[in-house]
Amino acid sequence: MSDVKVTIDNIEVNVPEGSTLLEAAHIAGVDIPTLCYLKDVNEIGACRMCLCEVEGARALAAACVFPVFDGMVARTNTPKIVEYRRKNLQLLLSDHNMDCLGCFRSGNCELLKLCRRYGVDDTEYYKGAKNHSVIEDSSKSIVRDNSKCILCRRCIGACNNLQSIGVIGANKRGFDTYVGTTFNIPLAETSCVNCGQCIVACPVGALYEKDSITQVKEAIEDPDKFVVVQAAPSTRVALAECFDQPIGMEVEGKLSAALHRLGFDRVFDTNFSADLTIVEEANELVERVKGGGVLPMITSCSPGWVKFCEHYYPELIPNLSTCKSPQQMFGAVTKSYYADVMGIPVDKIVSVSVMPCTAKKHELGRDDQGTDGYQDVDYSLTTRELARMIKMAGIEFMKLEDEPYDNPLGEYTGAGVIFGATGGVMEAALRTAVEKLTGEELIDLDFVDVRGVKGVKEAEYDLQGKKVKVAVASGLANARIIMDKVKAGEADYTFIEIMGCPGGCVNGGGQPHVDSQVRNFIDVRAERAKGLYTLDKNAPIRKAHENPVIIKMYDDYLGVPGGEKAHHLLHTSYVNRGVNKQAD
Structure with a gap:
């Protein structure tokens, strides 16, 4: 595509043909305000905050949808335009609850x-x-x-x-x-x-999300409770943004330190149970492949995706892996294995998670997500909620010295940490499943074909003459593409990973807010994912089934992957929520 020459506020630039005035202004270093526009999400030109003057145009142009043309001359900040924007803001405020002090967005409200x-x-x-x-x-x-x-x-x-x-x-x-x-x-x-x-x-x-901060604080202050917290992979590459740090900055050690200072009795890592999920899920996949089970098998780590499948594709529920998500597996292990080892009564344990996801709050109360009458996880905080707790406690987050997670449930491999990025669960599972299927040690651990933020990815691998075709989708509109193919019998996949949010958990609904002025021009998903892949690359162990704590837990407590005890604790069932079925 060729470039066109445009002049914006007396700045002459060459921009790709087909660009909007908003995109051209960004290239020229001119900031045009927007409220309704969100790239690839909402491009309707409705709020009128981006109105600009274009020579020759009959009316003011909405920059977010107005295409540039060669020789175009535009002005974005004339007195007329500024007055239009001021009047527009006044009209928006006329019907707006201006309780700014009591609003949780008061520090980062775009309006x-x-x-x-x-x-x-x-x-x-x-x-x-x-x-x-x-x-x-x-x-x-x-x-x-x-x-x-x-x-x-x-x-x-x-x-x-x-x-x-x-x-x-x-x-x-x-x-x-x-x-x-x-x-x-x-x-x-x-x-x-x-x-x-x-x-x-x-x-x-x-x-905003349903707030769980009050209940968590009450549990921490209760001397009769032993409060355990787990932090999800993608929280460590997003939390720093709440403290004015660059997008994707990795703060694993500071996250652990902050949770210790907030008063949690033990601070563990969901990466550990991500490894555990891989061991169980890879075992399930191998059993289905060798035993003629339902294929393709589809991951079950994302509760938003699982509920979507229950509503829109209930006939494909048998394709879902029966494995609980890492959040729920961690809760189950905490209230069984860990309680037994430490001699802590289960009714004294309060299990808390810090997640990039609002759907995790719904997952807590799902049927078949508890063990022996106890809910696996009691409260789930979003990344944003944790940031608020840290600020309320007066903790200077960026001045904290790094601290390790507590043992034994704080040990993880590189496979566990990449769960937060789309394709990460697939890659982690392949590292284990390939070894189980071939009986040979896997040397190259990087399955780069399933990496990246593309909405749908496909790959095929030759495992000793057996073709294994896999697919990865993130965002539920992309999930439909894959599921429609499966439903129509047009897909020959063996294994499918689906994440409910575009880009995976790094872009979850519980992650820090990012202004549209940033989101429209920077791929937040990719920036956050970089930190996870760096942690994986530098991890001393990169295969989930080689996590020494998990090996010991199977030896001492669970038995074998997919065995009776492991299945009782770590697997779940699903609900048909199709037409005229259960909604929530």
Whole structure:
């Protein structure tokens, strides 16, 4: 594609043909404000914050959707444009709940930042009529406060375009417009999968996760409770962003140190149970391949994906691996093996997780996710919630000295840590499954064909003459592509990895908010994933089945992978949530 020459605010640049004015301005080093625009998610030109003057155009141009042309001359910051933007902000504020001090987005609200940029600190329209709104909190994971909604529709775009679910939309018209479900059905009664992509898309405080901080703090302060916490792989490459550090900065040691200072009795690593998941999942795959079981086998680590499958592809539930997710496996092991070894009564243990995912909150209460009457995990915090806890405690996070995770459930291999990136579960599983299928040591551990943020990836491997074809999908719109092929009998895959969020857990619904001004031009998914692959590359052990603590746990407690005890603790079942079936 050839370049075209454009002039933006007297800056002449060459940009690819087909670029929008917004993209061209970015190349020119000019920042055009947006609210509704989110690259590949919501490109509707509705908020009008990006209006610019283009010579020869009959009207002001919405830069986010206006295509450039050779010789175009545009002005983005004239007095007329600035006044349009100020007036636009005033109108948005006229129907906005400006309880900024009580809003969890007050430190990184995109609306507030623009108000400061354009000097809008009050509005002459604020005393007018207000749209009636309520807080919708029926979901186990997500809360909507429409009093703070600015109708940018980014949440709708995420639900429709990224996830192909579409349980929310714009209801009514004109001044009465609000975002909600069809017929105001409670979110918990829809096919919402709790992925939280609507939350990370929202520029203001209209969407947020169900808060678990209070319950976790109460457990920590209870002298009769032994509170154990696990931290997921991708939290260590995102948490630093909440403390104004670069995207993707790896802070594993500081994360451990912060959790110790918050008062948790033991600080462990979900990477450990990711290794455990691989051992069980690879064993299950080998058994299906050799024993004529249901293929392709599909991973079950992502609770958003699992619920999506239950709603939209219930006939393919037998294809799901029966393995619990790493979060749940960790909880099960904590309240069985660890409790026995340490001599701690199970009813004294409170199991907490720190996850990049809002769907994990829903997963806690799923049927068949407990052992002997005890819930595997009691509370799940998002990365954002942990950041708030650290700030409330007055901990200067970036000044913390690195600390290791506690033993024995803090040991992990490189295979466990790459779970956070799309393709990571597949690669980790292949490192173990290939050795089990061939009986030979695997020398090259890097399955690069399944890496990267592409929505759908395929690869084929020759294992001693046996062809094994695999597929990886992230984001539920991409999952549909794979699942439709399987459903139609057009897929000859052996193993499929699906992650509910685009890019995998690094881009989960519980991860730190990133302004659209950044997300539109930097691939946050790739930046966070880099840190995980670096940890894997530098790990002394890179195969899950070689984790010495897991080997000992099987020898001393679980028996063999897939055996009776392991299956009782580490495997689960699923629910048909299709038409006229259970919703939540």
